Amino acid sequence: MTQADNTPTQEQIKMWQVLDEIDRDPGIGRLTPTQQEALVEKFFSKEARTQRLERVRKRKQALELQLASVTAMEKQLTESLNQ
Amino acid sequence: MNIFSYVFGESIDFVSILDEWSLKAQEYINTYFEGDRENTRDTPFWDCVSKIQFLIDAIEFGDQGITINDMRGVVDDRQILQAIAAITEVELEYEGEKLRAIAIESLTNAPWNVIEYIQVETRKGAATSLVEEIVKESQSKQFGGVVKLFAIPRAKYRYNEIGFIETDGSGEMLLTRELAERFLANQVYRRSAQLFD
Numbered sequence: 001m002t003q004a005d006n007t008p009t010q011e012q013i014k015m016w017q018v019l020d021e022i023d024r025d026p027g028i029g030r031l032t033p034t035q036q037e038a039l040v041e042k043f044f045s046k047e048a049r050t051q052r053l054e055r056v057r058k059r060k061q062a063l064e065l066q067l068a069s070v071t072a073m074e075k076q077l078t079e080s081l082n083q
Numbered sequence: 084m085n086i087f088s089y090v091f092g093e094s095i096d097f098v099s100i101l102d103e104w105s106l107k108a109q110e111y112i113n114t115y116f117e118g119d120r121e122n123t124r125d126t127p128f129w130d131c132v133s134k135i136q137f138l139i140d141a142i143e144f145g146d147q148g149i150t151i152n153d154m155r156g157v158v159d160d161r162q163i164l165q166a167i168a169a170i171t172e173v174e175l176e177y178e179g180e181k182l183r184a185i186a187i188e189s190l191t192n193a194p195w196n197v198i199e200y201i202q203v204e205t206r207k208g209a210a211t212s213l214v215e216e217i218v219k220e221s222q223s224k225q226f227g228g229v230v231k232l233f234a235i236p237r238a239k240y241r242y243n244e245i246g247f248i249e250t251d252g253s254g255e256m257l258l259t260r261e262l263a264e265r266f267l268a269n270q271v272y273r274r275s276a277q278l279f280d
Contacts, residue, residue, distance in 0.1 A: 012272065015245060019269075043133070
């Protein structure tokens with residue numbers, strides 16, 4: 001690279017344009033169109049949406065347990081300060 | 084150009100994030116594609132949706148030989164995941180030489196990076212930054228930066244332009260040790276010269 005003044009060459013500008021294209025559309029993976037079709041179908045299926053809901057509920061449950069634990073700590077500390 | 088941090092394995096909850104991406108994708112279809120997924124067919128958005136499902140299934144059910152430890156991603160300065168990939172370590176032969184390499188099994192941008200309409204989450208440069216980090220990981224594992232990927236037909240010429248060599252016409256493309264160095268140097272220069280996105 002010969003850009004002492006930091007000015008990109010035409011070749012570099014062209015490469016950056018290609019990199020910009022990759023950023024918009026990476027196109028990496030070995031899925032066939034048929035496999036893609038089946039995955040898109042599954043993505044919108046009731047089965048996949050139910051699985052997502054179950055995972056979200058598990059996350060919510062874990063957060064509720066965490067909140068309960070923090071609330072108990074808060075209560076304990078408040079009581080110890082008030083004694 | 085935006086700066087990203089590399090994340091991997093269990094350091095981040097990839098499945099929960101993919102679930103969040105799923106909801107966003109559904110929202111964009113309703114807002115920008117008239118609520119009809121057929122309008123996204125053969126677009127980068129269609130690819131994104133299929134890969135979100137592919138990666139969730141791969142992590143949750145382990146049916147693709149991919150585990151959580153094979154997941155890689157880049158997060159932006161607000162810790163939002165902007166692109167995700169599944170990788171494996173492979174041994175291959177190129178021009179009579181046995182090489183160890185990282186294979187990118189699948190890679191996708193976050194849904195907001197593949198629609199035309201700019202969102203608050205949109206960050207340019209995520210996919211190439213993720214490839215860059217994977218090349219660096221290949222170097223750190225003493226694989227010389229060698230990276231293999233499968234490019235879909237419309238993307239082949241782009242990877243060819245940035246240094247990947249098509250090996251057998253199947254879409255399999257290889258970044259060799261020498262060309263990995265050139266790719267990384269170009270990314271450094273691109274980042275320093277493109278200060279604004």
